[in-house]
Amino acid sequence: MKSTNYKLEDIFSIHLNELFKAEKDYLLYFDKLSASTTTEELRSALSADRSGQASHVSRLEKIVDSIEITPAIGIDELHTAVEKQLKKIVKDRKKPGLFKDIQILKVLKDIYGIKISSYSSLQVIAENLDMEHPALMLEQSLEDSRNNIAYLIQIERNIIYPQFKSKSDNVQKK
Numbered sequence: 001m002k003s004t005n006y007k008l009e010d011i012f013s014i015h016l017n018e019l020f021k022a023e024k025d026y027l028l029y030f031d032k033l034s035a036s037t038t039t040e041e042l043r044s045a046l047s048a049d050r051s052g053q054a055s056h057v058s059r060l061e062k063i064v065d066s067i068e069i070t071p072a073i074g075i076d077e078l079h080t081a082v083e084k085q086l087k088k089i090v091k092d093r094k095k096p097g098l099f100k101d102i103q104i105l106k107v108l109k110d111i112y113g114i115k116i117s118s119y120s121s122l123q124v125i126a127e128n129l130d131m132e133h134p135a136l137m138l139e140q141s142l143e144d145s146r147n148n149i150a151y152l153i154q155i156e157r158n159i160i161y162p163q164f165k166s167k168s169d170n171v172q173k174k
Contacts, residue, residue, distance in 0.1 A: 008125060008128060008129060009129060011125065012122065012125045012126065012129060013067070015118065015121065015122055015125070016060065016063060016064060016122060017064070018076050018079070018118075019060060019115075019118045019119070019122065020057070020060040020061070020064055021079075022076075022079040022114075022118075023053065023056050023057050023060055023115075024057055025079070025083060026053060026111060027048060027053045027054065027057055029083075029086045029090065030046045030047075030048070030051060030053055031046075031048070032090045033046055033086070033089065033090065033104050034046040034047065036089075036090070036100060036104075037097075037100070037101055037104060038097030038098060038100070038101055039098075039101050039155070039159055039160060039163070041155045041159050042101050042104060042105065042155055042159075042160070045108070045148065045151055045152060045155060046104075046108075051144075051148055052141070052144035052145075052148065055140075055141070055144065056115075056141045056144065059137040059138070059140065059141055060137075060141075062137065063134045063137060063138070066133070066134065067131075067134070078114050079114065082107060082110055082111055082114065085107045085110070086107060089103050089104060089107060098160065098163055098164045099164075101160055102160060102161075102164065105152060105155070105156055105160060108148075108152055109149060109152055109153075112145050112146075112148050112149040112152070113149070115141075115145040116142060116145045116146060116149070119138050119139075119141050119142035119145060120142055122138050123135050123138040123139050123142060126138055
């Protein structure tokens with residue numbers, strides 16, 4: 001079996017292309033998930049403006065356009081697993097509101113964890129390839145993703161779980 005020798009530029013192109021496709025998918029899914037949330041703050045966290053999704057796609061598009069990029073070998077397995085979760089949540093119309101919000105929170109935190117890892121790796125590769133402007137744009141999306149996960153944790157702590165507990169306590173009292 002013939003081994004393929006990858007250069008750092010190839011690894012950058014492959015991962016960049018995979019993340020670009022994933023970000024475009026997330027943009028569509030976030031819009032669908034937003035419609036099924038019961039919590040205004042979670043709905044806001046899913047908006048393209050608040051989450052920075054549109055900016056992430058735009059930045060990645062600029063990077064892809066600025067370099068000669070090879071087609072992606074395939075989408076990474078983590079994105080595929082998360083996409084299955086997203087499809088399941090979008091299709092499921094039977095779950096109660098706050099329970100579904102908790103499911104959405106979990107998958108969003110998974111997504112941002114993957115994004116933080118991906119943007120961080122791509123930024124380091126871009127720096128090693130002396131791609132100053134792409135490295136800066138990747139760093140911006142990395143920081144957005146870190147801020148978004150912090151915002152989700154605030155929503156989880158201060159809104160979703162207290163509301164869920166309150167509703168559970170009211171059911172038990174009856």
